[in-house]
Amino acid sequence: xxxxxxxxxxxxxxxxxxxxxxxxxxxxxxxxxxxxxxxxxxxxxxxxxxxxxxxxxxxxxxxxxxxxxxxxxxxxxxxxxxxxxxxxxxxxxxxxxxxxxxxxxxxxxxxxxxxxxxxxxxxxxxxxxxxxxxxxxxxxxxxxxxxxxxxxxxxxxxxxxxxxxxxxxxxxxxxxxxxxxxxxxxxxxxxxxxxxxxxxxxxxxxxxxxxxxxxxxxxxxxxxxxxxxxxxxxxxxxxxxxxxxxxxxxxxxxxxxx
Amino acid sequence: xxxxxxxxxxxxxxxxxxxxxxxxxxxxxxxxxxxxxxxxxxxxxxxxxxxxxxxxxxxxxxxxxxxxxxxxxxxxxxxxxxxxxxxxxxxxxxxxxxxxxxxxxxxxxxxxxxxxxxxxxxxxxxxxxxxxxxxxxxxxxxxxxxxxxxxxxxxxxxxxxxxxxxxxxxxxxxxxxxxxxxxxxxxxxxxxxxxxxxxxxxxxxxxxxxxxxxxxxxxxxxxxxxxxxxxxxxxxxxxxxxxxxxxxxxxxxxxxxxxxxxxxxxxxxxxxxxxxxxxxxxxxxxxxxxxxxxxxxxxxxxxxxxxxxxxxxxxxxxxxxxxxxxxxxxxxxxxxxxxxxxxxxxxxxxxxxxxxxxxxxxxxxxxxxxxxxxxxxxxxxxxxxxxxxxxxxxxxx
Ligand SMILES: Cc1cc2nc3c(=O)[nH]c(=O)nc-3n(C[C@H](O)[C@H](O)[C@H](O)COP(=O)(O)OP(=O)(O)OC[C@H]3O[C@@H](n4cnc5c(N)ncnc54)[C@H](O)[C@@H]3O)c2cc1C
Numbered sequence: 001x002x003x004x005x006x007x008x009x010x011x012x013x014x015x016x017x018x019x020x021x022x023x024x025x026x027x028x029x030x031x032x033x034x035x036x037x038x039x040x041x042x043x044x045x046x047x048x049x050x051x052x053x054x055x056x057x058x059x060x061x062x063x064x065x066x067x068x069x070x071x072x073x074x075x076x077x078x079x080x081x082x083x084x085x086x087x088x089x090x091x092x093x094x095x096x097x098x099x100x101x102x103x104x105x106x107x108x109x110x111x112x113x114x115x116x117x118x119x120x121x122x123x124x125x126x127x128x129x130x131x132x133x134x135x136x137x138x139x140x141x142x143x144x145x146x147x148x149x150x151x152x153x154x155x156x157x158x159x160x161x162x163x164x165x166x167x168x169x170x171x172x173x174x175x176x177x178x179x180x181x182x183x184x185x186x187x188x189x190x191x192x193x194x195x196x197x198x199x200x201x202x203x204x205x206x207x208x209x210x211x212x213x214x215x216x217x218x219x220x221x222x223x224x225x226x227x228x229x230x231x232x233x234x235x236x237x238x239x240x241x242x243x244x245x246x247x248x249x250x251x252x253x254x255x256x257x258x
Numbered sequence: 259x260x261x262x263x264x265x266x267x268x269x270x271x272x273x274x275x276x277x278x279x280x281x282x283x284x285x286x287x288x289x290x291x292x293x294x295x296x297x298x299x300x301x302x303x304x305x306x307x308x309x310x311x312x313x314x315x316x317x318x319x320x321x322x323x324x325x326x327x328x329x330x331x332x333x334x335x336x337x338x339x340x341x342x343x344x345x346x347x348x349x350x351x352x353x354x355x356x357x358x359x360x361x362x363x364x365x366x367x368x369x370x371x372x373x374x375x376x377x378x379x380x381x382x383x384x385x386x387x388x389x390x391x392x393x394x395x396x397x398x399x400x401x402x403x404x405x406x407x408x409x410x411x412x413x414x415x416x417x418x419x420x421x422x423x424x425x426x427x428x429x430x431x432x433x434x435x436x437x438x439x440x441x442x443x444x445x446x447x448x449x450x451x452x453x454x455x456x457x458x459x460x461x462x463x464x465x466x467x468x469x470x471x472x473x474x475x476x477x478x479x480x481x482x483x484x485x486x487x488x489x490x491x492x493x494x495x496x497x498x499x500x501x502x503x504x505x506x507x508x509x510x511x512x513x514x515x516x517x518x519x520x521x522x523x524x525x526x527x528x529x530x531x532x533x534x535x536x537x538x539x540x541x542x543x544x545x546x547x548x549x550x551x552x553x554x555x556x557x558x559x560x561x562x563x564x565x566x567x568x569x570x571x572x573x574x575x576x577x578x579x580x581x582x583x584x585x586x587x588x589x590x591x592x593x594x595x596x597x598x599x600x601x602x603x604x605x606x607x608x609x610x611x612x613x614x615x616x617x618x619x620x621x622x623x624x625x626x627x628x629x630x631x632x633x634x635x636x637x638x639x640x641x642x643x644x645x646x647x648x649x650x651x652x653x654x655x
Contacts, residue, residue, distance in 0.1 A: 013474045101473065102472055104472075106446050106450065121446075150522075152520060196472075199478045202469070202493070233635065236636060238637075238644035242641060242648045245595075245618075246649070249616075252614055254593060255561065
């Protein structure tokens with residue numbers, strides 16, 4: 001089984017210096033663990049002008065890194081698509097979104113489209129499927145829920161930050177790992193259609209801002225938002241109170257009747 | 259001093275009676291009030307006087323005197339039911355693809371409709387909603403037309419193909435998606451499929467510009483809204499005010515073919531492991547709960563996530579990570595069950611986003627009782643075992 005992990009040129013969110021993207025290091029861990037069970041090998045792929053700090057990925061468990069050399073500002077998708085098609089990988093892993101570039105998370109989708117592979121988003125865990133040539137993917141959903149999917153390989157899977165933390169960096173592994181440079185396919189980057197300016201955090205929407213005139217009313221609005229307009233039971237018997245609470249929770253669909 | 263200068267001739271002319279050959283003046287008539295009315299402090303005091311007290315007492319908070327000196331207030335407009343707005347012949351369509359888990363719109367979906375209405379109302383367009391199961395809440399949310407997607411189960415690829423067909427055939431000026439797990443996935447699939455310009459994670463949106471963070475949140479990108487926009491939560495206010503017709507329309511979608519996903523199974527979150535900020539149902543204890551073992555058993559039985567007020571966390575009875583409130587975790591839960599919590603403002607701030615609150619407290623006047631949808635004035639120490647026993651009893655047969 002051949003596994004590829006796509007690595008992007010990231011930037012550290014605080015210092016702004018070049019750094020690997022954490023979610024891609026998590027993808028390496030998932031790939032290494034699946035590879036160990038399947039007896040597969042894992043290759044890292046990067047398309048860009050230079051490798052820079054991405055060699056750190058070798059210390060996080062990656063054995064081999066392929067650098068598709070591109071000049072300056074060029075679109076990485078054609079280089080990656082060509083290398084992936086040539087390598088005939090069974091499983092391709094990518095981060096859910098980059099950090100330091102466009103950060104839109106669109107590249108895995110365009111790659112999947114060009115390669116004609118199915119794509120599964122936001123994996124938090126991977127497991128082998130029972131039938132040969134299938135993979136179980138645990139997809140991370142909001143509020144800690146998961147969705148377990150069974151997909152046919154080959155497939156492209158993006159990794160969610162809820163996946164297990166990256167393997168710790170080991171200096172010896174970083175020395176042992178090999179990196180290889182190959183010429184990439186030059187494609188001019190699409191001309192920018194956006195205007196860029198320094199980031200300014202936008203105010204988030206607040207449910208009920210500044211209702212009423214006095215300070216007391218504003219405090220009430222901030223703290224007592226949607227008052228249930230509810231029912232009040234004064235001094236019921238404990239059993240009756242319990243029945244009421246349970247009925248209310250059932251109506252909200254929380255406690256399932258068995 | 260900016261008092262206007264008096265003009266005696268104009269003042270006299272104001273008293274002039276119209277008509278008649280000779281000029282006639284009615285000096286006794288009060289002229290039309292000009293500018294600020296004159297205050298009568300004695301009359302105000304007389305009105306503020308509280309009758310029936312031995313000592314002279316004034317109650318100025320009544321503000322009757324001032325009100326009488328003001329021109330009569332306009333009668334309050336009656337609370338009107340939301341007006342139905344029909345857009346019969348839209349100039350263009352703005353499409354919305356809400357997540358609508360279980361057929362019910364989420365708060366994020368409603369914000370999406372608010373954004374779509376803003377874009378549509380700019381040029382006489384209409385809002386078209388693509389949903390798997392049409393529900394009743396689409397009209398009030400702001401949908402003019404509704405198209406049912408021919409998708410069963412979890413199959414994002416088939417959904418994207420259906421949307422792509424609609425995008426090619428209908429005059430859709432924009433398509434809006436929520437930036438959530440499923441919405442974000444679908445938007446990117448459609449962007450890759452159709453090759454249309456795509457704007458991920460918009461943090462502000464107006465008909466003229468959308469913005470998003472890029473380069474590790476160091477740069478803000480800005481452009482006119484492209485065809486596909488993926489909207490971040492809490493960026494645009496939901497639509498309110500008018501009701502829309504949510505007219506079902508028909509469209510010949512292509513036949514879906516089998517995808518690569520062989521099976522999909524939803525696994526609900528394990529409430530014991532979920533962090534408090536992510537939890538859906540939080541059961542919380544305050545200073546009024548002394549029997550914490552029963553409390554923990556109850557949390558496990560109700561399948562909730564445990565929380566606590568600061569009093570319990572300070573006393574070391576509950577971990578700090580369980581603290582709800584301004585200096586703890588601000589909840590995003592749907593339902594909050596408070597046992598023996600007074601409801602201090604710092605605590606209520608943490609509960610502000612919860613839709614439903616249930617409170618058990620011995621004090622009828624506690625703020626938590628006032629906030630709650632179901633308030634029970636009783637001893638939590640007795641209600642907890644009763645609730646546990648009831649749950650156990652239902653589990654037996
Ligand atoms: C800067 C600052 C930040 C703070 N931040 C937070 C915060 O983030 N979160 C937070 O929770 N607090 C916070 N606090 C503390 C907050 O002001 C309150 O002191 C605290 O919330 C009170 O907790 P309580 O309701 O559990 O306790 P109490 O105020 O002691 O209330 C106990 C309640 O239980 C009821 N009761 C008693 N016995 C029973 C019984 N047998 N059955 C049922 N009910 C019973 C009582 O009637 C009472 O209403 C903060 C305070 C400050 C100054």
